[in-house]
Amino acid sequence: MTSSTLINLVYLISAVLFILGLKGLNSPETARRGQKLAAIGMLLAILATLVQKEVISYWGIIIGAIVGIVAGVGIAAWTPMTAMPQRTALSHAFGALAAALVGVAEYYHGVDLNKVRMTSIGSEVMLGSLTFTGSMMAFGKLQGVLPGAPWTYKGQNVFNISLLAVMVGIVIFLIFVPSASFLFYIMVAMSLVFGVFLILPIGAADMPTVIAILNSYAGISASLLGFALSNNILIIGGAVDGASGFILSILMCRAMNRSITNVLFGAFGKVVPSDSTVAAEVGPKTVRSGTPKEAAELFGGAKSVIIVPGYGMAAAQAQHGVRELADILKERGATIKYAIHPVAGRMPGHMNVLLAEANVPYDELIDMDDINPEFPDADVALVIGANDVTNPAARHDKGSPIYGMPILEVDKAKNIIVVKRSMNPGFAGIENELYYNEKTMMVFGDARTVVGNIAKELTDHSR
Amino acid sequence: MDTASYYIQALYIFFLAGFVGFMVISRVPPLLHTPLMSATNAISAISVVAAIIIAGSGHGTVVTILGIIAVAAAMCNVVGGFLITERMLKMFKKGKGQTEK
Numbered sequence: 001m002t003s004s005t006l007i008n009l010v011y012l013i014s015a016v017l018f019i020l021g022l023k024g025l026n027s028p029e030t031a032r033r034g035q036k037l038a039a040i041g042m043l044l045a046i047l048a049t050l051v052q053k054e055v056i057s058y059w060g061i062i063i064g065a066i067v068g069i070v071a072g073v074g075i076a077a078w079t080p081m082t083a084m085p086q087r088t089a090l091s092h093a094f095g096a097l098a099a100a101l102v103g104v105a106e107y108y109h110g111v112d113l114n115k116v117r118m119t120s121i122g123s124e125v126m127l128g129s130l131t132f133t134g135s136m137m138a139f140g141k142l143q144g145v146l147p148g149a150p151w152t153y154k155g156q157n158v159f160n161i162s163l164l165a166v167m168v169g170i171v172i173f174l175i176f177v178p179s180a181s182f183l184f185y186i187m188v189a190m191s192l193v194f195g196v197f198l199i200l201p202i203g204a205a206d207m208p209t210v211i212a213i214l215n216s217y218a219g220i221s222a223s224l225l226g227f228a229l230s231n232n233i234l235i236i237g238g239a240v241d242g243a244s245g246f247i248l249s250i251l252m253c254r255a256m257n258r259s260i261t262n263v264l265f266g267a268f269g270k271v272v273p274s275d276s277t278v279a280a281e282v283g284p285k286t287v288r289s290g291t292p293k294e295a296a297e298l299f300g301g302a303k304s305v306i307i308v309p310g311y312g313m314a315a316a317q318a319q320h321g322v323r324e325l326a327d328i329l330k331e332r333g334a335t336i337k338y339a340i341h342p343v344a345g346r347m348p349g350h351m352n353v354l355l356a357e358a359n360v361p362y363d364e365l366i367d368m369d370d371i372n373p374e375f376p377d378a379d380v381a382l383v384i385g386a387n388d389v390t391n392p393a394a395r396h397d398k399g400s401p402i403y404g405m406p407i408l409e410v411d412k413a414k415n416i417i418v419v420k421r422s423m424n425p426g427f428a429g430i431e432n433e434l435y436y437n438e439k440t441m442m443v444f445g446d447a448r449t450v451v452g453n454i455a456k457e458l459t460d461h462s463r
Numbered sequence: 464m465d466t467a468s469y470y471i472q473a474l475y476i477f478f479l480a481g482f483v484g485f486m487v488i489s490r491v492p493p494l495l496h497t498p499l500m501s502a503t504n505a506i507s508a509i510s511v512v513a514a515i516i517i518a519g520s521g522h523g524t525v526v527t528i529l530g531i532i533a534v535a536a537a538m539c540n541v542v543g544g545f546l547i548t549e550r551m552l553k554m555f556k557k558g559k560g561q562t563e564k
Contacts, residue, residue, distance in 0.1 A: 018506050019483060025491045025499050028555040035552065038506060039545045046541075049512040055519035057527075064518055064531040068538025075539070076546035081554075084497055087547065091504045091540050098537035102513045105529040109522050116470050215500060222510045227473050229513050235473055236480040241507030243484035244499060251493075342493055349496030353551055361558030367493050 003053065010048035011233035017041030018237060022244075028362055045233055081357040082314045085346035086142040088211055093135035095218040099225045100128030104188065106228060113178035117228055122171035122184075124224035126191045131217040133195030138211060141204050142346055148204030156201055163194050202263070205311070207346045209252040209263045216245025248348050255342035255368075257394075257405040287423070290441040292450055295417050296457035298441065302379035302415075305329055306371065308339045308408055309351050312385015312420065316447035319358040322384060325455040326360070332458070334379075338364055339371040339408050341389040372409045381413035383434075385420070385447050391432045400430060416440040419450045498551045505544025511537035 017037045024034015049055070079087045103125040107113070113121070140146035170187040174180060202210050223238025225231075253260055299305070307326065313319055326336045338360065344351045352365050366374075375381060383390055390410040393400040410416055416439050423435070423442075435442060443450050491499050514537050518530025 014509075015480075018509075019487060021506070022484070022487045022491075022499075022502065025495050025502060026487075027492070028495065028552070028557075031495060031498065031555070032549065032552045035502060035545060035548050038502065042505070042509065042541055042545070045509060045512055046515070049515050050519075052516065054516050057519050057521050060518040060527050060531045061515050061534055064514070064534025065538050067535040068540075069542050071535070072539040072542030072544075073546065076543045076550060079547065081551075084551075087543075088497075088500050088504070091501070091544060094536040094540050095504060095507055095510065098508070098514055098533040098540070099510050101529045101533040101536070102510065102517050105517045105522075105526045105533070108529070109526050114466060116466060211500070215504070219503065219507045222507045223477060225510055225513055227470065227477075229516075230469060230473070231513060232473070232476055233509055234513055235476050237506050237509035239477050239480035240484035240488075241503040243481045244488045244503040247485060247488050248496060248500070251496075340493065347497060348500065349493060349498070352494045353497045353554070356551070356554040356556070359554075359556070362494055362555045363558050365494060 003051070007048045007052060008232070010044050011231075014041035014045040014048075014233055015236045017044070018240060022240065081354050082317060083143075084353060085207060085211060085350060086139050088347055089135050089139040089142055089207075089214070092211070092214045092218045093132050093139060096128045096131035096135060096214075096221055099218070099221040100125050100132055100188075102225055103128060103228065107181075107184055110178075115175050118175045118178045119171075120224050120227035122174050122187070124221050124228060125184075125188060126167055126171055127217055127224065128221040129188050129191035130195035130198065131214055131221060133192045134199045135195075135214050135218070137196055137199035138207060138214060141199070141202075142207060150203040151200045156197075160194070160197050163190060163197065167191055167194060204346065206263055208343045208348055208350075209249055209256070209258075209260070211347050212245050212248035212252050213260065213263075214245070216242050216249060219243070219245055252343055252348060255406060257402070285436040287435055288438070288441050290417075290443055292443060292453035293457050295441060295443050295450075295454050298380055298415050298417060299329060299334075299454070299458060302329065302334050304337075304378050304380075305334050306337050306339050306375065306378045306381045306410075306413065308341075308381060308383040308386050308390060308410055309355065310341075310344045310384065310386025310389065311346060311350075312387075312447055314345055314350065314354055314385070316385065318384060318447035318451050319354045319360075321448050321451040321455065323355070323358040323360050325451050325458075328455055328458050336364060337366050337371060337374065339368065339375075339381075339410075340365050341368050341386070341408050344386055344389055368406060368408055375409045375412040376414075378413040380415045380417060381410045383410055383416065383418040383420075384451065387420075387432055388430065390434050391430065392437075393430065393433050397433075402430060410434060411437055411439075414439070417443060419443050419445070419447050421446065494555070495552075498548050501544050501548045501551070505541055505548065508537045508540035508544060511541055 018041050021034040021038025024030040103121050141148050167190050170183050219238045219241025223235050226234030340351050390408050392411045394402045394405040394407045514533035518534050
C-alpha cells in the first residue's frame with residue numbers, strides 16, 4: 001500500500017468521525033462524546049498530513065502551529081459567554097483567511113493552472129477574501145468597536161452588485177487566461193473591499209442571520225479549496241460546515257419572516273417606516289410603570305412564571321441574577337420556564353448558552369413553538385431585554401415592518417412585567433404594543449439591578 | 464485518473480457530504496445552535512491540512528509565509544473551536560428530578 005493510499009484512508013476515518021461528532025450534537029447528553037470523536041478525527045488528519053511526502057520542511061509549520069495554538073487556547077479560555085457572537089465572527093474570519101491564503105499561495109506557485117483548477121482557486125479566493133473582511137466587520141460591530149447601526153447611502157446596492165459583477169467577471173477571465181496575475185490580485189483586493197461593503201448596511205441586531213451566512217461562506221470556501229487541491233477531507237469538512245451555516249441562515253430568516261436577500265440588502269435597522277401610519281395607529285396610550293417592589297408583589301402569588309430573555313439580558317450580564325430570582329420563585333412553589341425566540345440575542349442559540357452558563361437546567365429552556373401555547377396559563381411573564389420578538393403588532397398590524405414575524409405570545413399571559421432601560425424602541429425602530437397593554441407593568445432600569453431588587457424584595461417579604 | 468473524472472468524483476463527494484451534513488445538522492436542537500457553530504467551525508478548519516502542505520513544501524519564501532499565516536489562522540480555529548465547544552457543552556445540565564424525555 002502506498003503512503004498516499006494510507007493517508008487517504010486516514011482522511012476517510014476523519015470524515016466519518018466528523019459526521020459522528022456532529023450527530024452527537026443531536027442531544028446535550030451525547031454532544032460532548034461526539035466532540036471528542038471529531039477532535040480525534042482532526043488530530044488523525046493533521047498527523048497524516050505531517051508525514052506526507054510533499055512536506056519537506058517543518059520549521060514553518062511549527063511556527064504557525066504554535067502561534068495558532070496559543071491564540072486558540074487563549075481565546076477559548078477567556079472569552080466570556082456574552083462575547084460568544086464576536087468570537088464566532090472572528091473564527092469565521094480566521095477560517096476564511098486560511099482558505100484564501102492557501103488559494104493565493106497555490107496561484108502564486110502556479111503549477112498546472114488548468115481550467116477546472118483555476119475555477120476552484122478563483123472562486124475560492126474570492127469567497128474566502130470577502131468572508132474574511134465581512135466577518136471582521138461583523139466582529140467589529142458585535143464587539144462595539146464599529147457602530148452597530150446600519151450604514152447606508154444612495155445607490156449602495158447598485159454599487160455592491162456592480163463590484164461583485166466585476167469580481168466574477170475577472171474570475172471568469174482568469175479561467176481562460178490564468179497568467180493574468182495582475183488581474184488576480186486586483187480581484188483579491190476587490191473581494192476584500194466587497195466584504196466590508198457587504199456588512200456596512202447590516203445592523204447589529206441582524207447579526208444572527210449574518211453570522212450564519214458567513215459561516216456558510218467560510219465552509220464553502222474551504223470546500224472549494226478541497227477541489228483545487230484534490231483533497232477529499234477538505235471537500236467534506238467544508239461542505240458540512242457550509243450546510244450547517246445554510247440551515248442556520250434559513251432558520252434565522254424564517255424566525256424573522258424575512259428572506260436572505262432582504263437581510264443582506266434591506267438595511268432593516270435603518271428602515272424607519274416611511275409613512276407615519278405606524279406610529280399613529282397606536283393611538284392614545286398609557287404606560288403603567290412600576291417599582292421592583294410592585295413587581296415582587298405580582299410575583300407573590302404566582303404559580304407559573306415564564307421568563308422571556310433577549311439581548312438586553314446579555315448586554316446587562318443579568319443571566320445570573322435572573323437565575324437567582326428564578327430560584328427564589330421556585331422555592332416559593334412556582335414553576336419556571338424560559339421562552340427562547342430563535343433570534344433572541346446576537347447569534348443562534350445565544351440565550352441558551354448564557355442561561356446554561358448561569359446554571360439554568362436546559363430542560364427549562366423552551367423553544368418558541370412549544371412555549372407559545374403555555375402563555376395563557378402563565379401567571380406572570382417576565383420580559384428581560386427582549387423587544388421586537390414580543391411585539392403583538394407582528395400578528396395583526398399589516399403596516400408594521402415586522403408584520404408576519406413569528407413572536408412569543410407574551411401578551412396572552414395573565415400578568416406581564418417588562419424590565420427595560422427606557423421606552424426607546426428596539427432595533428426595528430417600532431413601538432412595542434405590548435408595553436401599552438393594560439396587563440403590562442414596565443419596570444425601568446438596568447436589567448441586572450432591577451432583577452436583583454425584585455429578588456431582594458421577595459426574600460425580605462418572606463422573612 | 465484524468466482531471467475531468469477526478470472533478471466529477473469530487474462533485475459527488477461534495478454533494479453527498481453536504482447532504483449528509485444537512486440531514487445530521489437539521490436534527491440539532493436550537494438549544495445547541497451556538498455550540499454547533501463553534502463545532503462546525505472547528506471542523507471546517509480542516510483547511511489546516513492544506514495550509515500545512517503549503518507551509519512545509521518549500522516552494523519559496525512567499526508561499527511559505529502565506530502558508531505559515533494560514534497554519535496559524537486555521538490552527539487557532541481547530542484548537543479554539545474544539546475547546547470552546549467543550550466549555551459550552553459542559554455548562555448544559557439537566558434539571559434535578561426531571562425525567563428523561
